[in-house]
Amino acid sequence: MSRHAGARAIEVLPRQLVPKSGAVRPGGERHRERVASGAAQLYVADDEEKDRVPIPPRPGAIIRALSATGDLFALGLDTTRATFKRPFAAREALEQFWFVVSVSWIPAMLVAIPFGAVIALQLGTLTVQVGAQSFTGAASVLAVVQQAAPIVTTLVIAGAGGAAICADLGSRKIRDEIDAMKVIGVSPIQRLVVPRVLACIAAAILLNGLVSVVGVLGGYFFNVIVQGGTPGAYLASFTALAQISDLWVGEIKAAIFGFIAGVVAAYRGLNTAPGPKGVGDAVNQSVVITFLLLFFVNFVITTLYLQLFPGKGA
Structure with a gap:
């Protein structure tokens, strides 16, 4: 006054x-x-x-991007820490796992066939030119198991299951269900995020094996039928370059990629803008961000593997 x-x-x-x-x-x-x-x-x-009253300046694009990156990493750490806390929402995790697998396994197989075929055809042409036809099968299996299968699996999971997870959490956010859970003392991360991230990891690990088999079979079919390769030579060359450790590398990649897909989808869902448009934008952003992170992380993991184990191939 x-x-x-x-x-x-x-x-x-x-x-x-x-x-x-x-x-x-x-x-x-x-x-x-x-x-x-x-x-x-x-x-x-x-x-x-x-x-006399200072108006706080609006942060720039770089500051907002760095802040969002930090929040994403913080959510990943909180999710990892909350995974080992009790009570664990086992039923929710099982339901989410079944949902992610049910919407991802058929598209993953359909995408794996042309991937394996293209790799086999390209490598078959190259090996014929250099006179190393006997290594076509080994090179194809190595490329499919280590590189193509984890990427294809997680891209499908992010595009189908991750988009649905982001939309689900985003709709809960705009209906104030997330805030209501915090008010009554229930952790949204432990109750909602952890089951969905674990579901994405488990689905990525299991589907990666399926995609690897389908990709190898597709490569074998196109190399033998289209390029006239020898079936015995293709199958016998599997162990020339490919090792059992290569399969483990593919599974580890799939687990890491599944974790990234789940965390990004959960982060965008929990930080969606108000209204249906905000949910739609969040879903679009989650898929795009996941795709970019997957290719970058795949490059980093492959580079480290080649530096640490150069004798086993890429």
Whole structure:
């Protein structure tokens, strides 16, 4: 409260946000009625007084990107820590695992066939040119098991299961269910995020084996039928370059990629903007971000593997 010359009690009303619809806030209507009745007079701060109140600047794009990256890593760490806490939502994890597998296994197999075929055809042409036809099968299996299978599996999981997870959590967010869980003392990360991330990891590990088999069979068929390769030579060369450790590398990649897909989908769902448009944008962003991270992490893992175990191939 302050007083000016020739005025009664003056009520200082801070500047309010005006809704786009033009509706008048109840508090603002009551204040106008008090001013009109003479009980109080409206006083709005002039430009000099407004300058005394610092307005925090809006963070730039780089700051927002770094902040979002930190929040994503924090969610990943919180999810890892909450995985070992009790109680564990086993039923929720099983339901989510079944859902992710049910919407991903058929597209994963359909995508694996042309991947294996393209790799086999390309390597078959190259080995014929250099006179190393006997290594076609080994090179094809190595490329499919280590590189193509984990990427294909996780891309399908992110595009089908991850998008559904993001939409589910985003709809819960805009309906204030996430805030309600926090109010009653239930951790959304432990109850919602952990089961979905574990479901993505388990689905990626299991489907990676299926995609590897389908990709190898597709490569074998196209190499033998289309390029006229020898079936015995193709099968006998498996052990020339491919090792059992290569399969483990593919499974480890699939587990890491599944974790990334689940965490990114959960992060975008928990931080979605209000309204249906916000949920749709969050789903789109989760799929795009997952694709970019998968290729970058695959490059890092492959580089480290080649540096640590150069004798076993890529």
